[in-house]
Amino acid sequence: MLISKAGDRINGASRPSTVRLIAAIGILQAVASFAYPIAKYGLAIIEPFTFAFYRFVLSSSLLLLLTRLKKHDRPIDKRDYKHVFLLGVLIIPLNQTLFLLGQSMTAAGHGAFIFATTPMFIFILAMIHLRERYTHRRLIGVIAALAGVATIMLSGDIEVRRQYLVGDLIILVSVVAWAYYTIIGKRLVRRYGALRITAYALASGSALYFPFGLYHALRFDYSVATLEAWAAVVYMAVGLSLVVYVLWYWVLKYMEASRIAIFHNVQPVLATLIAALWLGEQLTGTFLVGGLIVLTGVLIAESKQTG
Known part of the structure; x- marks a missing residue:
């Protein structure tokens, strides 16, 4: 079965302590x-598809090397090959390629806040595919989060909205892809482990992207690329694609997606502060209000019913 029910057993090691899991979540969110x-800075110098090409080649190569050095309890069932391949399609062409493209067309803070709606989509998909219980509180949270995203995307004057709207919509599509990547990958991670599934998913997705990325890489003017821009590529490859992706699946192996998702909400706050301090992006009142609505909606959707 492609998407597993919540009661699947976790094969192999016992559950880590809550402290270790929370620490892992803290690291991946930071x-x-x-x-x-960082992506916004690098993409201002290296065009998005060339940036993505080197990031994916580096990250998938490192992950495959780590996978080869680690012993595994069981081989991947041939029936799961297509599921791993689907994860590759979701994470590279649909999630990260679209994220990089969208991030190059919008403000750094916008991408972070739009990604704050990830738990909302995970809840929707979990209700559809995992048949999780519907609640009015979750519905209210979904509506509120969507209203916050609309506030952010339509903030500012008409020219600013036109400038950022397309990029914001592209990032929104990448969010849906990440939500599917999370839901579909849960069973595979429980069965085969976070490192191996992440490595094979990124490798298959990178293989699909390779011809397209190589075409852009060969046409890129490397004289404009700075050392700092290449450092951004390395950070995205090692920090995001390796550390964050593996930790995300590792924690997902032991915790419910909704419990992990609530920690996801620190990203827009940190990212916006970093962008304001580093890139000089302005924090408008409307933007902050929209962000607050997003976070409030997501928190409502993730909170448990009481009484």
């Missing part, structure tokens, strides 16, 4: 928060 302004 690393991911820096990715927004």
